[in-house]
Amino acid sequence: MVTYADAATLPLKNTGQIRLYDLEDFKAMKKAGQMTATCLDELASLVKPGATTQEIDDYVYDFAMRHGALPATLNYRGYTKSTCTSVNHVVCHGIPNDKALREGDIVNIDVTLIVDGWHGDSSRMYPVGRIKRAAERLIDVTHESLTRGIAAAKPGNTTGDIGAAIQEFVEAERCSVVRDFCGHGVGRLFHDTPNILHYGRPGDGVELKPGMIFTIEPMVNLGRPHVKVLADGWTAVTRDRSLSAQFEHTIGITPDGCEVFTYSPSGMDKPDF
Helix, strand or coil: CEEEEEHHHHCCCCCCCEEECCHHHHHHHHHHCCCCCCCHHHCCCCCCCCEEEEHHHHHCCCCCCCCCEEEECCHHHCCCCCCEEEEEEEEECCCCCCCCCCCCCEHHHHHHHEEECCHHHHEEEEECCCCCCHHHHHHHHHHHHHHHHHHHHCCCCCCHHHHHHHHHHHHHCCCCEECCCCEEECCCCCCCEECCCCCCCCCCCCEEECCEEEECCEEECCCCCEEEEECCCCEEEEEECCCCCECCCEEEEEEEEEECCCCCCCCCCCCCC
8 A cells, every 4th residue: 555644754764655745845856956967967078989987977976075965876785986877788877987988879877966965866868979870869769758757747647657658659669668677756865665667557556646756767778678787786788788778857746747856957958969
């Protein structure tokens, strides 16, 4: 049975209850989300042939320190980096390293900054130089699927409506939705209830109510949806080595729709080739 509760009355751990936040909480989440979005904006100039994902990670750490924030992934469950950088066929949780990016690569950069105890969680795709048309199309499809998922996020709808909107569009474009990972509740906790699947049937799942805060973060593959996690315990890759893309926003359900906390202040979260 799904239960909802005032966020202020629940302990800072995942209790299985869905937290309902108030207007002040939404303001705090927007502050965190906008800082994350600004960081992602600034990373665009770093993503070019010859750059390394470790340089990107160093920049995220320095940005957080300069702005009085903390990277949520740093030392989270043993993870030692400030961001996740997923290149080409890496689906998610790619670990930054010293390997140079090459012309034609695509990379997802996933940043979560903790600001005054609140988590702003977002990711975007970045082209490395000129990329192939198939990669452009995958990025466009993935971004549009997130847009459609956000449009379905309103009171009275369900988490299944979000998943169905994403899945129906992606599969009509002859791509596939990854099933192994999902969006999640977020706020003062990095990962909370409910899970947000990026596939499903309309009307299934949890009813959306004003005050809920969660991420929508579809991962879309050019090939089949199957993934595997490498021996490092983090890096997830497509089994068929096909390209994968992801976009992520953190949103809050309002009385008449939703508020997106992590939109770019300069519009840089949309694909632009």
